[in-house]
Amino acid sequence: MKAESGGRLDVAAQRLERALTMLDQRLAKRVAEAGADAGGLFDQDRAKLAADLDASRARARQLEEAAAEASAALGKAIAELRGRPEEG
Helix, strand or coil: CHHHHHHHHHHHHHHHHHHHHHHHHHHHHHHHHHHHHHHHHHHHHHHHHHHHHHHHHHHHHHHHHHHHHHHHHHHHHHHHHHCCCCCC
16 A cells, blocks of 8 residues: 555655746746836836936026026016116
8 A cells, every 4th residue: 555655645745846837937027027017108108208208308408598598588578667778
């Protein structure tokens, strides 16, 4: 009976080993897929942030131009109020 139970134990151990190997392979596949998905999401977030940054920089340039125009108009108005020609 000992040989029989030893044989059963060996068979059970082999089945367990195969099951663990399959589980490990499936887990590795899922981790790889999750990593690929996460990388894609990261790239999307990065692209959106880059686009937002570009839009913010463009808006900052517009505001700087508007500020320069307002400053020039204010300088002209002050010069006219003082009754002398604009300088610059």
